[in-house]
Amino acid sequence: MMTKREESKLIELLDLLKKMYRIINSNYYSEMAYALKNIKKIINYLVEILEDETEDFKVVITEIKKAYEAMFIAKTGISEFSIWNEDYNVMYKENREYEKVEKKIRKILGIGRL
Numbered sequence: 001m002m003t004k005r006e007e008s009k010l011i012e013l014l015d016l017l018k019k020m021y022r023i024i025n026s027n028y029y030s031e032m033a034y035a036l037k038n039i040k041k042i043i044n045y046l047v048e049i050l051e052d053e054t055e056d057f058k059v060v061i062t063e064i065k066k067a068y069e070a071m072f073i074a075k076t077g078i079s080e081f082s083i084w085n086e087d088y089n090v091m092y093k094e095n096r097e098y099e100k101v102e103k104k105i106r107k108i109l110g111i112g113r114l
Contacts, residue, residue: 006057014046027083035071035078065109
C-alpha cells in the first residue's frame with residue numbers, strides 16, 4: 001500500500017511522462033521510435049499501478065527507473081533527442097521545456113544526469 005505522498009509522486013511522474021511523450025512525438029524522427037514505445041509502456045504500467053494501489057512504492061520506482069534508464073542508449077536513445085526549429089526562439093523555448101520535464105522525471109526517480 002502506498003502513502004498519499006507516494007501516490008502523488010507517481011501521479012506527477014505519470015503527467016511528466018505524458019508530457020515527454022507528447023513533446024517527442026510532436027518532434028518525431030525515426031531514432032525516437034524505441035523511446036516512444038518505452039515511454040508508452042511506462043505510462044501504461046503507471047496507470048495500472050495507480051488503479052491497483054497495492055504495489056510497494058520502492059518496487060514501482062525501481063522498475064520504472066530501470067525502464068527509463070534503458071532509453072538512454074547512444075545514437076538512438078533519448079540522450080540524443082533535441083528539438084529543431086528554424087525560429088531560434090521557438091527552438092530554445094521548446095528545448096528548455098523538454099529539459100525541465102526530463103530533469104523533474106530524473107529527480108522523482110533519483111537518477112543523476114544520464
